[in-house]
Amino acid sequence: MQIEQTEGFWLHERYEFSLAELADLSGLPEVDLREWVDEGVLMPTNTQAPQWSFGLDRLVTVQLACRLRKDFELEPHGVALVVTLLERIHALESEVRDLQAKLPRVLR
Amino acid sequence: MKYKDYYATLGLERNATAEEIKKSYRKLARKYHPDVSKEPDGEEKFKEVAEAYETLKDKDKRVAYDQLGSHQPGQDFRPTPDWEKAHGSPDFSFDGIDLSDLFSAFSGSRQRTGRNGAKAAIPGQDYEANAQISLEEAYRGTELELNLNVPEYDESGFPRRVQRTIKARIPKGATDGLRLRLSGKGGKGLNGGRDGNLYINITLHPHPLFRVSSHDLFLDLPLTPWEAVLGATVQVPTLGGKVRLKVPPGTRSGQQLRIAGRGLPKPHEGAGDLFAIMQIVVPPMPDEQERTLFKALADISTFNPREYLDRS
Numbered sequence: 001m002q003i004e005q006t007e008g009f010w011l012h013e014r015y016e017f018s019l020a021e022l023a024d025l026s027g028l029p030e031v032d033l034r035e036w037v038d039e040g041v042l043m044p045t046n047t048q049a050p051q052w053s054f055g056l057d058r059l060v061t062v063q064l065a066c067r068l069r070k071d072f073e074l075e076p077h078g079v080a081l082v083v084t085l086l087e088r089i090h091a092l093e094s095e096v097r098d099l100q101a102k103l104p105r106v107l108r
Numbered sequence: 109m110k111y112k113d114y115y116a117t118l119g120l121e122r123n124a125t126a127e128e129i130k131k132s133y134r135k136l137a138r139k140y141h142p143d144v145s146k147e148p149d150g151e152e153k154f155k156e157v158a159e160a161y162e163t164l165k166d167k168d169k170r171v172a173y174d175q176l177g178s179h180q181p182g183q184d185f186r187p188t189p190d191w192e193k194a195h196g197s198p199d200f201s202f203d204g205i206d207l208s209d210l211f212s213a214f215s216g217s218r219q220r221t222g223r224n225g226a227k228a229a230i231p232g233q234d235y236e237a238n239a240q241i242s243l244e245e246a247y248r249g250t251e252l253e254l255n256l257n258v259p260e261y262d263e264s265g266f267p268r269r270v271q272r273t274i275k276a277r278i279p280k281g282a283t284d285g286l287r288l289r290l291s292g293k294g295g296k297g298l299n300g301g302r303d304g305n306l307y308i309n310i311t312l313h314p315h316p317l318f319r320v321s322s323h324d325l326f327l328d329l330p331l332t333p334w335e336a337v338l339g340a341t342v343q344v345p346t347l348g349g350k351v352r353l354k355v356p357p358g359t360r361s362g363q364q365l366r367i368a369g370r371g372l373p374k375p376h377e378g379a380g381d382l383f384a385i386m387q388i389v390v391p392p393m394p395d396e397q398e399r400t401l402f403k404a405l406a407d408i409s410t411f412n413p414r415e416y417l418d419r420s
Contacts, residue, residue: 006274006290007279008278008279008288009288014375059289063307072137
């Protein structure tokens with residue numbers, strides 16, 4: 001069996017990419033992505049600029065939105081609502097994890 | 109090919125209406141979808157439910173599925189020659205495929221050829237995998253071996269299950285929940301379409317000493333009462349080896365001392381910090397001399413930590 005070697009790349013907010021790259025990576029047409037920007041599913045880092053840029057972590061949001069649209073057969077507004085609520089849950093879960101990390105353990 | 113009972117997966121009878129199929133799918137999707145559910149094995153169960161729905165919601169696919177007949181789930185079977193004649197294609201082989209591949213090929217082979225007969229470029233599918241690594245591996249960077257069993261498509265657009273082994277270098281910068289993209293390691297593109305990507309969701313094994321918050325680390329640092337009062341220089345473990353930490357006199361329990369740049373490396377530049385949380389620990393069984401000294405301290409000290417309680 002052939003073993004393929006490869007190098008990973010982090011989907012981190014500090015790396016940015018364009019709308020065209022986001023469309024290419026997510027397999028979605030730009031028009032759908034623009035609709036999701038209008039609905040507030042994802043925000044460019046430079047809303048006022050003629051060419052939008054996005055943090056690379058937004059790809060994770062777009063993939064989530066794609067799954068929700070396909071698997072729950074949701075309209076753009078429904079996608080926006082669920083993504084917003086899920087991101088709030090993720091933010092709260094991450095806050096709980098942070099607080100747990102900062103909480104001293106009982107030492108024996 | 110192993111038989112799967114798509115109706116049973118959706119909890120339905122074989123004569124269920126299209127509306128019943130949709131309703132049952134939606135109910136089960138809400139229960140098991142990995143993005144909205146915390147059910148154990150939700151992802152696996154959702155895949156089964158989605159596969160069943162994908163076939164049964166499409167009128168043509170449902171007819172083709174029904175014509176396969178009813179078998180025991182998991183039973184090996186092969187479509188009859190009549191079925192192959194009605195739904196198959198001359199160059200399609202039923203060997204080494206899954207029932208879901210059969211139905212994705214069923215619609216896929218038709219979509220893969222454009223109206224004028226030209227084959228449209230189809231990008232390869234993106235894949236997702238989960239990987240758990242240790243804190244030490246996140247700190248140094250590491251290499252993961254991923255074994256994937258995925259469908260691959262031939263030139264006619266027909267699938268074949270293949271076992272792929274991918275050795276991926278995980279660069280420094282990992283933390284819990286961060287995702288990694290392995291470019292071009294998803295499904296192969298067809299007719300000149302680009303290859304898909306493989307995305308890995310990273311989680312970290314719990315560590316016996318360090319707790320993680322983004323790229324920062326937290327460590328409980330036990331101090332004796334006299335180290336806390338007088339100050340001390342103590343050795344602290346970090347992922348990059350031990351460092352000496354100066355604990356200032358008058359340190360309180362729960363106070364955090366920051367050791368800059370000793371957390372996890374960040375993907376772009378720099379690193380998180382290590383926070384040592386001071387914990388004042390008393391000797392569990394002081395000997396006679398220690399007791400005498402503490403007693404002497406108690407006799408002469410005017411310190412009252414509960415003063416504010418008396419005031420209220």
